Amino acid sequence: MTAPLLQIRDLHKAYVLDGVTIQALRGIDLDVEHGEFVAIMGPSGSGKSTLMHILGCLDVPDAGSYRLQGRDITQLDGNQLAALRNREIGFVFQNFNLLPRTSALENVETPLIYAGVGRTGRRQQARARLERMGLGERLYHLPNQLSGGQAQRVAIARALVTRPSLLLADEPTGNVDSATSTEIMALLEELNREDGLTIVLITHEPEVAARAGRRLSLRDGRLETLA
Numbered sequence: 085m086t087a088p089l090l091q092i093r094d095l096h097k098a099y100v101l102d103g104v105t106i107q108a109l110r111g112i113d114l115d116v117e118h119g120e121f122v123a124i125m126g127p128s129g130s131g132k133s134t135l136m137h138i139l140g141c142l143d144v145p146d147a148g149s150y151r152l153q154g155r156d157i158t159q160l161d162g163n164q165l166a167a168l169r170n171r172e173i174g175f176v177f178q179n180f181n182l183l184p185r186t187s188a189l190e191n192v193e194t195p196l197i198y199a200g201v202g203r204t205g206r207r208q209q210a211r212a213r214l215e216r217m218g219l220g221e222r223l224y225h226l227p228n229q230l231s232g233g234q235a236q237r238v239a240i241a242r243a244l245v246t247r248p249s250l251l252l253a254d255e256p257t258g259n260v261d262s263a264t265s266t267e268i269m270a271l272l273e274e275l276n277r278e279d280g281l282t283i284v285l286i287t288h289e290p291e292v293a294a295r296a297g298r299r300l301s302l303r304d305g306r307l308e309t310l311a
Contacts, residue, residue, distance in 0.1 A: 087154055088115040089249060089282050090139065095148035097134050108134040109145070110305035118249075121276040121283045123296035124307075131305045132286045133254075139284060140252050141169040153249060170198060174243030178255040180235045182227040182242075188214060188234075189223040192242045199246055213241040217271070233264035240271065244281070251275075253285040257292050269295045 095112040098105050108131045116122055126132045137143040138150060141157055144165075150157045153172055157165060182191050189210050196206035214223055217237040227235055236256060243251055253272065257265035273295055275281045285296060293299045299310040 086118065087151075089118045089120075089153065090114070090116045090284075091149075091151045093149045095135075095138065095145045095150060097131075097138065097143070097145050099134075107305050109138075112148070112305075112307050114300075114307060116250075116282060116284060119276070119280045119282055121273070121285070121295075121297040122300065123285045123287060123293035123298070124300045124302055125287060125290065125293050125310070126302035127288065130302045132302055135302065136252060136254050136286050139250075140173055140175060141165045170195070170246070172249045174246070174248040174251045176236070176239050176243050176251065176253040176256045178258040180227070180232075180239045180259070182235060182238060184227055187224045187226060188219060188230065188238045188241075191227070191238055192245050195242060195246050209245055210241070213245045214238070217241045231264070232260040233267055236260060236264075236268055237271065240268075240275075244275070249282060251281055251283045253283060255287055256285065257287070257289065265289075265292065 092112055092114040095109055097109040098107050112135065124132060124135070134143070138145055141152070144158055152168065155168065157168065160168065183194065189207070192210035192213055193206045196209060201209070211223060214220060217240060219234060219237055219241070222230060222234060230238065257268050260268065269292060272283055272285070276283050285292070287293050301308045301310050
């Protein structure tokens with residue numbers, strides 16, 4: 085039997101804010117299988133951002149275990165975490181996080197530079213990703229020349245250009261209108277269905293979460309399955 089892509093057991097994380105200890109995550113258990121599309125819902129302050137940071141190897145838990153592709157991230161140092169993150173995880177954010185003075189093509193190339201891919205190879209791979217996103221006519225446009233939906237598709241292309249095993253999408257429809265939100269979710273569904281991409285999506289919108297294969301609710305640092 086194949087092990088889950090990611091496996092979390094009894095995960096805890098706390099912060100101290102103004103002298104007060106805040107329990108952000110309280111004993112989280114979660115398995116995500118290869119090829120799953122999972123949505124996690126929750127109100128502000130529920131622990132969604134904390135969980136996303138740990139899933140993305142941007143932070144480590146206080147207690148419990150998190151295994152990604154069989155590796156326990158709690159046993160890795162900063163350099164090992166960065167290497168694992170760059171190799172296995174793609175990120176998509178609400179605000180796109182594109183480099184403002186850089187074309188769509190160059191934005192998508194950026195992760196390949198850090199991966200050591202040569203100029204010709206990274207240009208070919210970035211172009212292919214953007215064309216897959218329907219942006220073949222927007223390769224040389226700057227972010228301020230793109231619509232919100234186009235900018236988010238550039239961000240998705242950038243997240244996927246290194247072929248990660250996991251895509252983490254943090255409120256990916258939070259900065260676009262409802263029609264564009266539907267387009268973005270249709271694209272994520274297609275990537276999950278046709279490419280077998282594993283996606284964990286954070287959202288506060290029920291209609292967005294409903295597009296995922298499995299829905300979970302995070303409230304007061306605890307995770308529950310939704311019907």
